[in-house]
Amino acid sequence: MSAIYYYKRRTQPIKWFIIILIIGIVAVFLYWFYTNYFSKIDVFQNDNELNSNKIQNVSDNILINLSALSGDVQMNIGGEGYVPALKNTILHQGDKVKTGANSRAILNLENGSIIRVGDNAEIILQNTSDQNFLIEELRGRVYYNLSAGANYQVKALNVLATALSTKFEVINNADLKYLAVLVLENNVKVEVLDDSNNFIVGSRLDTNEKAIIDLKKPKNEMLSIDTFTAKNLAKEAWYKWNFDLDKGITDVAMTEEPTFQEISNSLQLSTALKEESVYLSWSVYDNTDFKSYQVVRSETNATPKYPNDTVIKTSDDINLNSYLDNKVISNKNYYYRVCVLKTNDNVACGNVASAQLVAVEEDKTPPSATTLSASISESGVALSWTKNQEEDFKEYVILRSAYNMTPTYPADKLTAREIGAENYLDKEVNITSVGAYYYKVCSFDNDGNYNCSNSVAVIDGSIR
Numbered sequence: 001m002s003a004i005y006y007y008k009r010r011t012q013p014i015k016w017f018i019i020i021l022i023i024g025i026v027a028v029f030l031y032w033f034y035t036n037y038f039s040k041i042d043v044f045q046n047d048n049e050l051n052s053n054k055i056q057n058v059s060d061n062i063l064i065n066l067s068a069l070s071g072d073v074q075m076n077i078g079g080e081g082y083v084p085a086l087k088n089t090i091l092h093q094g095d096k097v098k099t100g101a102n103s104r105a106i107l108n109l110e111n112g113s114i115i116r117v118g119d120n121a122e123i124i125l126q127n128t129s130d131q132n133f134l135i136e137e138l139r140g141r142v143y144y145n146l147s148a149g150a151n152y153q154v155k156a157l158n159v160l161a162t163a164l165s166t167k168f169e170v171i172n173n174a175d176l177k178y179l180a181v182l183v184l185e186n187n188v189k190v191e192v193l194d195d196s197n198n199f200i201v202g203s204r205l206d207t208n209e210k211a212i213i214d215l216k217k218p219k220n221e222m223l224s225i226d227t228f229t230a231k232n233l234a235k236e237a238w239y240k241w242n243f244d245l246d247k248g249i250t251d252v253a254m255t256e257e258p259t260f261q262e263i264s265n266s267l268q269l270s271t272a273l274k275e276e277s278v279y280l281s282w283s284v285y286d287n288t289d290f291k292s293y294q295v296v297r298s299e300t301n302a303t304p305k306y307p308n309d310t311v312i313k314t315s316d317d318i319n320l321n322s323y324l325d326n327k328v329i330s331n332k333n334y335y336y337r338v339c340v341l342k343t344n345d346n347v348a349c350g351n352v353a354s355a356q357l358v359a360v361e362e363d364k365t366p367p368s369a370t371t372l373s374a375s376i377s378e379s380g381v382a383l384s385w386t387k388n389q390e391e392d393f394k395e396y397v398i399l400r401s402a403y404n405m406t407p408t409y410p411a412d413k414l415t416a417r418e419i420g421a422e423n424y425l426d427k428e429v430n431i432t433s434v435g436a437y438y439y440k441v442c443s444f445d446n447d448g449n450y451n452c453s454n455s456v457a458v459i460d461g462s463i464r
Contacts, residue, residue: 061128062150063110064091070254071103071119072264084265091125098122099140102261104254112147116242121172126155139174143167143242159213162189167246168205177215183207184230192222260305260347267338267350277326278355282338284321289342292316295323298335305349306339330359363447367393370422372441372453374463380427381458385441387422392445398424399440399452406455407440431461 066075066089073085076096085097085105099105099121107115111130117123121140127133130150135142137156146152148165155161156172159179167184181190183205190211191202201223205211212224233239244252269282280295294306295313304310313323328334333356339349370385383398399407400414417424429437436459442452457464 060130061093062130062133064125064128065089065108065110066091066097066105067108068106068254069104071261072100073103073105074098074100093125093128096122096124100264102258109147109150111149113150113152114145114245116143116145116245118142118238127153137170137172139172141169141171141238143169143238145242145246158193158195158215160191160193162191163187179211179213179215181205181211181213182228182233183209190223258346260349263348263350267340267348269336269338269350269353271336271353271355273355273357274324276328276330276357277324278328278334278336278357279322279324280336280338280353281322282350285318285340285348287342289344290318291341291343291345293318293320294339294341294347296337296339297325299332302335302354303352304335304337306337306341306347309337328355328357330357332356363392363445364449366449366451367443367445369451370396370441370443370453372439372456374439374456374458376429376431376458376461376463378430378432380425381429381437381439382423382425383439383441383456384423385453388419388443390445392447393419394444394446395419396422397442397444397450399442400426401438402435405438405457407438409442409450409452412440429458433458433461435460 066085066087069085069087074082074097075085075089075091076082076098077089077091079094082096082098091097091107097105097107097117099117099119101119103119105117107117109115115123115135118141121142122138123142124136124138126136132153133150134153134155137154142154144152144154144163145167146163146165150164152163153160154163154170156170156179157174157177159170159181161168161170161181163186166186166188168188169180169182169184171180171182173179181188185207187207188205189202190205190213192200192213192215194200200219203211203223203225205225208227208229210226210228212226214222230239230243234243241252241254266283266286269280272279272281285293293313293315294311296304296306296309297312298304298309301309312325312327325334325336333354335352335354337349337352339347341347367388367390370388372383372385374384375382385396388396396417396419397409398414398417399409399412401407401412404412414426415424426439436457439456439458440452440454442450444450
């Protein structure tokens with residue numbers, strides 16, 4: 001009995017040590033799990049937090065200046081539709097900005113914040129209140145360098161990013177419903193909402209953290225977080241440009257200009273058929289780097305450009321805005337484009353316009369012949385004939401001959417009459433005239449075809 005009791009007393013400390021060790025491991029795991037999952041990605045949100053995300057009424061609006069632009073940048077002011085953007089335009093709530101390929105724009109806020117819009121992007125200034133500044137990013141990428149003094153929100157599809165003083169970027173691939181949010185400084189709160197603005201899932205992003213959001217995936221796979229370094233990002237021209245500007249370097253180019261560029265703010269071409277030629281007219285180039293116009297044409301390439309296709313006109317006159325191409329062949333389709341060779345030897349081209357000179361088949365069918373009748377008096381020979389009813393009728397030509405029993409055109413032309421005047425009085429011949437006179441009336445159409453009536457003879461003052 002004593003031996004058994006001794007065994008139990010010796011084994012009891014080991015049992016408690018194991019229990020305490022297990023409890024410690026579980027506690028450490030729960031703490032790690034909470035700080036690295038629930039504190040970063042929340043799957044629930046109470047009603048008070050949800051209500052705080054809704055757009056508030058406008059208080060003091062922040063003044064916004066479209067301070068710089070490059071390439072194809074357009075603006076929509078007051079819902080009037082998109083027009084080419086103008087530098088230093090003051091933007092207001094509800095205004096929009098969009099960029100084309102290889103184009104950028106910079107918005108400066110009066111509180112010192114800066115918004116840089118990348119190419120193929122579009123944003124709406126949904127709310128310019130300093131209490132709840134909201135930009136809706138429809139597509140593309142936008143870099144935000146936000147100073148203190150306002151509560152900022154960026155809405156992209158169903159994702160809401162909320163920040164105070166921070167630097168971050170939102171990339172919106174609207175077609176694929178795929179987004180990325182990168183935080184360069186401080187932190188940003190990211191929330192995924194449903195179509196009714198209800199919270200689905202969210203996360204707090206800290207410096208050098210990136211959220212990848214795929215709205216096509218189920219809730220538990222929709223949001224993931226990764227890390228990055230600014231050094232690696234700086235290898236890309238877009239980030240280097242932003243980082244240099246953030247450092248105060250002001251002599252960096254807005255964009256790296258391509259050797260070929262399609263533009264829509266000028267060089268807009270239209271064509272018109274003019275007689276046997278094609279008339280080209282375009283809007284003149286509106287930049288200071290103009291060197292020469294290069295008007296190109298192709299019979300096979302639907303997207304011609306300089307120098308790949310045939311040049312039909314070259315000019316160093318920037319005010320030239322038209323050209324007549326008279327070296328065209330009927331029934332051939334031609335593609336035209338106006339390009340500009342720049343001072344740096346890069347090329348910019350406008351839209352493509354096509355034209356085809358259609359050959360009209362010649363009408364060789366003569367009009368119907370009229371029926372001629374006549375009477376004679378002391379006043380002269382009164383001719384009258386039946387009216388021509390054809391649509392392409394042009395005129396009547398009256399023939400008279402003193403020696404030919406069947407007068408011919410044009411040798412025996414006496415005069416012409418318009419449609420509606422189907423009569424004529426020849427005062428040179430009357431009942432006292434001696435000799436023979438022969439008359440006909442020919443009907444002419446617009447293509448020069450003609451057909452003549454029966455012949456009427458006046459011999460020694462009498463109708464025969």
